[in-house]
Amino acid sequence: MFGGGGGLNPRKMEQMMKQMGIDVDEIDAEEVIIRTEEYDLVFSDADVTKMDARGQETYQVIGSPEKVESGAAGAGGDAGADAGAGADAGSEIPDDDVELVAARTGVSEDEAREALEANDGDLAAAVESLE
Known part of the structure; x- marks a missing residue:
């Protein structure tokens, strides 16, 4: 139904995003921790992408987290x-x-x-x- 092999060419997508003022950077993260009141989500070896769209930063985390007790992951400060x-x-x-x-x-x-x-x-x- 749609031509082009099932999606946009990544290079073409990058060009389009740059034209719209969107910068995308890969972040070499060792670990990502999301803290909630009930538990922590720990992503080891996560793929993290930072997208900056005209000053609005968005982070995308891809991976499978481990759910641990609240405050048990890492140690801050x-x-x-x-x-x-x-x-x-x-x-x-x-x-x-x-x-x-x-x-x-x-x-x-x-x-x-x-x-x-x-x-x-x-x-x-x-x-x-x-x-």
């Missing part, structure tokens, strides 16, 4: 540094982490340390268990 410090020291919980949990929850430092040890040094989980 200070959480990664804290997890690394705890892991390097074995089961030793940094005093700064203990003070932070104690201040946040209003419990004693001993209770904060116990909560951190029970949650493998995870600050957010320790605070949550005490609240």
